[in-house]
Amino acid sequence: MNAEIITIGDEILIGQIVDTNSQWIGQQLNKIGVSVYQITSIQDDELHILNALKEAQKRVDIIILTGGLGPTKDDITKKTIAKYFNDDKLIEYPEVVAHIKELFKKINHPFKEIQRAQAQLPSKATYLQNSFGTAPGMWFYENETVFVSLPGVPYEMKGLITNQVLPRIQKQFKLPFIIHKTIMTYGAGESMIAERIEDFENNLPTYIKLAYLPSFGKVRLRLSAKGENKEILEKELNEEVAKVYQLIPEIITGLDDDASLEKRVGEILKRNNKTICTAESLTGGKIAANLVSVVGSSAYYKGSFITYSAETKISLLGVSKKTIEKYSVVSKEVAIEMAKGAKEKLNTNYAIAVTGNAGPTTDHNDKSVGVVFIALATDNEVFVEEFNFGQPREKVINRTVSKSLEILQKEIL
Known part of the structure; x- marks a missing residue:
């Protein structure tokens, strides 16, 4: 059983937003035994939508569209889908009107006639109630192909997929x-x-x-x-x-198991009742951001020092000025003192410290772009590793974050 996901909207094509909807829909379809054959992003244009539907119908059994549903004039998806199904007529669905009025009543917002446009759907559509918004979803079954049209707002789309679309697909098809x-x-x-x-x-x-x-x-x-x-x-x-x-x-x-490295690290720290803090220079807080992205991270993560300059390394972490003058800010000696200082000030079991040259230039040190020192302080020792992550800047920073968490995981295991 194959599916195609079609995202509609100029905002995706010009890079104004990132299409996370397709990724999430693909994951959910895969879980019930549906393979995603293709993902397509197209303009909010009638001819483009018609062509995309025609081509997709040749390839797959299920077509899921997101975007282009709303009360404004530039939302043309419904009219185009009606045209695709032999010039189907748009009719008003009273249950959609009632749903929109109920939603507006809860937030003390008056119902306006412009909203009535969202209650007009192709007559061949099966109405899918959107519990989290005003734009309904639509389900069609034509020529042994399922067509589903959903709003592009992520939380509205996810609600419809979970509560309406997946159960219908599982009922309609025998899936592997x-x-x-x-x-x-x-x-x-x-x-x-x-x-x-x-x-x-x-x-x-x-x-x-x-x-x-x-x-x-x-x-x-x-x-x-x-x-x-x-x-x-x-x-x-x-x-x-x-x-x-x-x-x-x-x-x-x-x-x-679909768990990120920071989640697995967090689970181990929490299980062992251990704590950690971070001291970051070139990464500017990205290691901390990854660690605190995990629900419940406050149980083991105590805080961060973002010491981007030599002055803040000295004043916040107690790094010796003589150490910096002798070895430069990008050195194993400074990384070690950063880790020690962070661990001591926040009284944690572990402390990660990073310093390096992300590029494109180097400041006040003799190390090349890409050179990074990662130190880890534990209750028993402090050790440091040197890496050269090359270029460009983004690669150096991201690899520093990944490698820091990898080193931490290996140590705590």
Whole structure:
């Protein structure tokens, strides 16, 4: 069973907003056994929408559109969909009017006639009530193809997908099972890993696929199985995972259960009743931002020092001025003193400190762009590692964040 996601809106094409809707919809469809064949972004233009629908119908069984639904004149999706279904007529759905009036009543907002336009849907549509907004969703079944049109507002779209669309798809079609296992690796590149597991990959069953997902400082190996018997799929997928563990054990850090590295680190800290703080120079608080993005992080994360200048390293963390003058701000000696100072001031079990040259230029030091020192202070010792993450600036910063969390995870494990 294949689906195509079509996002409508000029704001996506000009880069004004990022299309996160398609990513989320794809994840939800995959969980119920629907494969996303293609994702398409198009202009809010009648001819473009008509062509996209026509082409998608040739390829897939389910077409999901997001965007272009609203009370304003530039929202043309409904009219275009009606035209696609043999010039279907728009009719007013009284239940939509009642829903909009009820929503407005709750917020003491008067119902205006412009809102009545949202209650006009193609006569062939099955109305999907939007519990979180005024623009309803629409469901069509034509020529053995499901068409779904949803508002582009993320929380409204998610509510409709969860409460209305997925249950209808599961009722309409007999779906296979799709199961994923993702192995996390650190410290080795994609090509090196591929070379070491080449024979394994060549001998995978046809219904199990391997994908390489490289990112800053890590490569995820995703094994995906698709079939009718869930128990057999899980058993065989676990057996293939075990084979990978035997081939590259020294670079595997575990299985990715959709949890981020910062979430896994947080779970370990919380379980062991340990605390951490951070002292950041070149990353400007990104390590802290990652750590506190996890719900419940206040149980183990105590705070951060963003010491971007030599002066703040001295005044806030107690780094010695003589150390900076002798070794420069980008040095292992300064990183060590930053970690010690942060740990002492916030009284934590661990402290991460980073200093380096993100680029494009270097200031008051003899280290090249890309050189980074990461120090970790524990209750027993302080150690530091030197890296060269190259260029450009964004890559250096992101790799510093990833590597810091990786070092922390290895230590606390």
